[in-house]
Amino acid sequence: MAGAGMKDIKRRMKSIEGTMQITKAMELVASSKLKRARERMEQAKPFFHILYDTMARMATGTRDFESAYVRPRPVKSSCYVIIGGDRGLAGGYNTNLLRVANAHMEGKDVKVLPIGRKVADYYAHRKVELVPYEKTAAEDIHLSDSFAIGRLLAKMYDRREIDEVFVIYTNFVTVLTHEPAVLKALPLHFEVGSDAKNGVGTVVYEPSVSGAFDMIIPQYLGGIVYGGVCESFACEQGARRMAMETANDNAQQMLDDLGLRYNRARQGAITQELTEIVAGAEALK
Known part of the structure; x- marks a missing residue:
């Protein structure tokens, strides 16, 4: 016995x-990917901050500024870009993100553009209208893909297929701390402050401030998506390593x-x- x-x-x-x-x-693979993901995340931040500050100066520094992208309108349909993980075995990373997303979308007429295989699989089996895009793996989304998504979102907003855009991703606080975040991308709202007005008078925009502003909206949306992808991917690798x-x-x-x-x-x-x-x-x- x-x-x-x-x-x-x-x-x-x-x-x-x-x-x-x-x-x-x-664990070793996740550690290696986390290091590269953090480098990519840090490289992406300056681009978005400079673009956002430029748009804030354009929107708040001119009296006759007018754009459909900053003017609120009645909301009939909302679009959510939800950025999650490609694989499991990452603790509560995907579960926490989806819980926040579902709570924010509750009671709304929504369209979902999923990034990350786990998110795509999750909403494919639910009664949610999906915005088709050729790539679903977060690891495969590069800057050019993000700009393509930005153009798609801007086009849908122009056609009034959607009336507001949210990006839900996971914010990288530290290696051990990750927080799901909800960012409203459209319509835009800028606080009027002294920093936003600095230097506006020295810049000439062609054909107009409003025209130039509308032209860079797709790049702005693409920048938000790319930043969210970079942070979320770093969070996924950190969660999997832990x-x-x-x-x-x-x-x-x-x-x-x-x-x-x-x-x-x-x-x-x-x-x-x-x-x-x-x-x-x-x-x-």
Whole structure:
């Protein structure tokens, strides 16, 4: 009986060791991807900030400024660009994002443009109108793809197919802290402040301030999408690395416990054999 128990423990230990090899490999891959994703995220931030500041100066520094992209209108249909993960095994990363998205969309007539295979699969099985786009994997979305999405959103807004645009992504706070965020992309709203007015008088826009503003809206939307993709992808890799690290720690704890049980069972088996030998020797006297 003891031998059978020891074999079972040994089999479980080998199974856990095999799983640990996989989780350790996934942790290393996630760490490598996280480093590259953070670099890409930091490189993308200056572009968006400069573009946003330029648009803020254009919108708030001219009295006769007028644009359909900043003028609120009755909302009949909302478009949500939801940026999630491509794979699972990332803790609560995708679950937390989808919970925030569903809560924000509740009670609205919505269209969803999913980025990330997990998000696309999730909404493909629900009664939600999807905005078709050729790529769904977040890892495959580059700056040119983001600009294409920006042009698509601007065109839909111009045609009044949608009346507002939200981008839902995961904000990268630290390696250990990630927060789902909801950003309203259209219609735009800028706070009038002294910083926005600086330098407006020295810039001449052709054909007009409003015309130039409307021309760069697709790039602005694409910049938001690209920034969201960069941050979300970094968060996914960070969450997966933490999940795999936790899995490795738990597996090691299980191995330690099973090793202790195995040693106890082995010690018990040896003690039993010695007892039987002694009993046999005593019987022969």
